[in-house]
Amino acid sequence: MSFRSLKQVTSKTLVLSSTNIDTDQIMPAKFLSMTTKAGLGEHVFSNLRYNTDGSETDHVLNSPEGKASEILVAGHNFGCGSSREHAPWGLTDYGIRVVISSEIADIFRNNSLKNGLLPIIIEKRAHNWLLENPGADVSVDLETCEVHLPRNGGTYKFEIDAFSRHCLMEGVDEMGYLQGQSDAIAEFEANRG
Amino acid sequence: MPSTLFDKVWNRHVVVAETETNPATLYIDLHLIHEVTTPQAFTELKTRGLKVRRPDRTLATIDHSTPTLINADGTRPYHTKQAETQVETLLANTKEHGIETHGWDSDNRGIVHVMGPELGATQPGMTIVCGDSHTATHGAFGAIAFGIGTTQVGHVLANQCLLMPKPKTMAIHVNGELPTGVTPKDVILHIIAEIGMGGGTGYALEYRGNVFEEMSMQGRMTVCNMSIEAGARCGMIAPDQTTFDYIQGRKFAPKDFAASCADWLTLATDDGAVFDKEVHIKAENISPMVTYGTNPGMGISIDSLIPAAASEADQDALDYMQLKSGNKIAGTKVDKVFIGSCTNSRLEDLRAAANIMKGRTVAQGVTTIVVPGSVVTKLQAEDEGLDTIFLDAGAEWREAGCSMCLGMNGDIGAPGDLIVSTSNRNFMGRQGPGVRTVLASPETAAATAIAGVITDPRQVETAA
Numbered sequence: 001m002s003f004r005s006l007k008q009v010t011s012k013t014l015v016l017s018s019t020n021i022d023t024d025q026i027m028p029a030k031f032l033s034m035t036t037k038a039g040l041g042e043h044v045f046s047n048l049r050y051n052t053d054g055s056e057t058d059h060v061l062n063s064p065e066g067k068a069s070e071i072l073v074a075g076h077n078f079g080c081g082s083s084r085e086h087a088p089w090g091l092t093d094y095g096i097r098v099v100i101s102s103e104i105a106d107i108f109r110n111n112s113l114k115n116g117l118l119p120i121i122i123e124k125r126a127h128n129w130l131l132e133n134p135g136a137d138v139s140v141d142l143e144t145c146e147v148h149l150p151r152n153g154g155t156y157k158f159e160i161d162a163f164s165r166h167c168l169m170e171g172v173d174e175m176g177y178l179q180g181q182s183d184a185i186a187e188f189e190a191n192r193g
Numbered sequence: 194m195p196s197t198l199f200d201k202v203w204n205r206h207v208v209v210a211e212t213e214t215n216p217a218t219l220y221i222d223l224h225l226i227h228e229v230t231t232p233q234a235f236t237e238l239k240t241r242g243l244k245v246r247r248p249d250r251t252l253a254t255i256d257h258s259t260p261t262l263i264n265a266d267g268t269r270p271y272h273t274k275q276a277e278t279q280v281e282t283l284l285a286n287t288k289e290h291g292i293e294t295h296g297w298d299s300d301n302r303g304i305v306h307v308m309g310p311e312l313g314a315t316q317p318g319m320t321i322v323c324g325d326s327h328t329a330t331h332g333a334f335g336a337i338a339f340g341i342g343t344t345q346v347g348h349v350l351a352n353q354c355l356l357m358p359k360p361k362t363m364a365i366h367v368n369g370e371l372p373t374g375v376t377p378k379d380v381i382l383h384i385i386a387e388i389g390m391g392g393g394t395g396y397a398l399e400y401r402g403n404v405f406e407e408m409s410m411q412g413r414m415t416v417c418n419m420s421i422e423a424g425a426r427c428g429m430i431a432p433d434q435t436t437f438d439y440i441q442g443r444k445f446a447p448k449d450f451a452a453s454c455a456d457w458l459t460l461a462t463d464d465g466a467v468f469d470k471e472v473h474i475k476a477e478n479i480s481p482m483v484t485y486g487t488n489p490g491m492g493i494s495i496d497s498l499i500p501a502a503a504s505e506a507d508q509d510a511l512d513y514m515q516l517k518s519g520n521k522i523a524g525t526k527v528d529k530v531f532i533g534s535c536t537n538s539r540l541e542d543l544r545a546a547a548n549i550m551k552g553r554t555v556a557q558g559v560t561t562i563v564v565p566g567s568v569v570t571k572l573q574a575e576d577e578g579l580d581t582i583f584l585d586a587g588a589e590w591r592e593a594g595c596s597m598c599l600g601m602n603g604d605i606g607a608p609g610d611l612i613v614s615t616s617n618r619n620f621m622g623r624q625g626p627g628v629r630t631v632l633a634s635p636e637t638a639a640a641t642a643i644a645g646v647i648t649d650p651r652q653v654e655t656a657a
Binding site: 030032047076077080083105106110173184189 | 324
């Protein structure tokens with residue numbers, strides 16, 4: 001399965017400023033019983049978005065602006081905890097294509113890259129600016145690895161490994177690449193006995 | 194050149210070396226799978242017409258969505274139909290692909306990170322992955338073991354390999370003499386409090402020093418298990434005689450055991466090897482620990498005062514926990530106690546809890562559930578009469594599984610409940626919406642169950 005390629009994303013930001021937002025918060029365990037990926041966007045941040053009776057809260061995630069946003073700005077150490085890929089599945093299904101924070105947990109970052117969701121770790125100054133300016137018109141360019149902040153916010157570089165960047169820009173996943181290495185894998189297995 | 198344990202194991206598994214443009218292709222020796230993070234991966238294989246490359250290097254069990262109760266008629270009371278479907282999907286997928294599966298009929302069924310070691314499938318020098326962040330547990334044997342997402346579960350099923358950038362290495366030295374009553378859980382909670390919740394992000398940890406050398410395998414597993422709570426995907430301890438004694442005689446132990454041990458001994462970090470970062474902790478400074486906030490890094494000594502909030506986030510955590518800075522954490526009233534999870538559900542953990550609960554009664558109104566990590570562990574505990582001790586004390590003795598650690602199977606608390614839990618995460622709402630979780634050792638959990646308030650286990654007299 002491939003995903004939609006990602007080169008440039010321009011959107012108003014959705015800001016969740018809490019630090020250490022873990023994947024249990026992004027996708028509570030009760031939604032992990034699914035055997036497909038369908039419809040997880042409805043459940044993303046469920047505890048913030050729904051009252052106990054199932055009605056919607058007035059959280060920004062339920063607002064038309066929130067739902068239209070493709071760039072999520074989150075507090076430090078986003079996506080920590082459980083390895084559940086249901087977290088990025090939920091975010092992409094909700095409509096998010098880029099997550100920006102000052103730190104993003106390893107497994108979440110890795111899972112995001114495999115689902116067309118670009119995780120960006122940005123320097124503190126830009127992060128603070130983004131946290132303080134929810135709804136700002138931000139542009140992300142994967143070609144140049146730059147985040148453009150509006151008004152006098154400036155332009156900031158971010159880092160991403162060449163392979164992940166290539167996969168995201170071309171909308172290809174890694175399964176095909178690994179399949180292409182099957183001879184090398186067979187040789188490795190043979191040599192180990 | 195002197196190298197680290199991590200580098201030695203990593204280098205043995207590089208199929209295609211890392212280049213400037215591509216990550217390394219890393220061979221995976223053992224793939225552990227369970228019902229939650231695999232169904233979409235098997236669907237992916239089916240869609241692409243792929244087979245499981247090495248069913249013989251794959252081991253399955255059911256643990257997260259499984260009920261821990263049995264109905265009078267022997268049926269299992271699944272929390273939801275979807276949970277039952279998920280378990281059945283795993284069983285059908287593994288049958289179709291010829292994968293050894295420890296399902297309802299196996300005594301080895303249990304939490305995946307309890308099962309692997311119990312079967313002797315977890316061995317030094319291996320690369321081990323599982324769609325679960327607590328896979329780091331297996332690093333206790335000197336393996337590179339880490340959690341992956343479902344897409345990568347698919348990669349390993351089809352190719353027995355993963356594309357991986359190499360992490361940096363961090364040595365965590367704990368030397369000296371642990372004070373009486375300090376357990377492996379306290380050691381790891383202390384480490385996480387010290388380096389912080391994101392302190393290990395991007396690193397592979399190696400736990401070094403006499404404290405770990407003197408620790409049992411079960412204790413080492415508790416420590417490595419929580420590496421991810423400091424942000425590290427894997428945490429390792431060099432294999433030694435303690436490791437070998439644990440593996441010997443188990444189902445998957447190598448036939449040429451002496452030769453394997455000789456090889457495994459060469460894996461230890463060489464003198465003079467360089468880590469990217471090193472942390473030194475004095476064992477004497479570690480006390481029994483509990484958490485007071487909403488992440489595992491917010492831990493304090495059980496006999497200390499709740500610290501002042503250093504940030505808005507800290508204050509939010511205290512508000513959620515309904516705790517006040519400056520107050521003692523000990524003496525806080527609790528509603529439930531959970532003894533179990535891949536962190537603390539092994540026989541030694543159950544013995545430690547039973548030792549404190551023996552001849553005592555759980556405080557009125559404090560629901561206490563004890564959930565062994567596997568069927569084998571449950572049977573061993575019952576052989577030793579531990580079940581009787583728990584039941585006589587008024588605790589519940591459940592069937593093996595992940596249970597209330599994440600509450601996927603419906604074992605959750607009520608909103609507002611304060612639960613002292615031997616598990617690994619005290620995130621907001623993890624054990625149920627509005628539930629407040631305090632992480633602790635089995636000893637602290639047991640002492641708390643008896644007293645009904647958070648209690649330092651060193652204040653409880655025991656026979657041993």
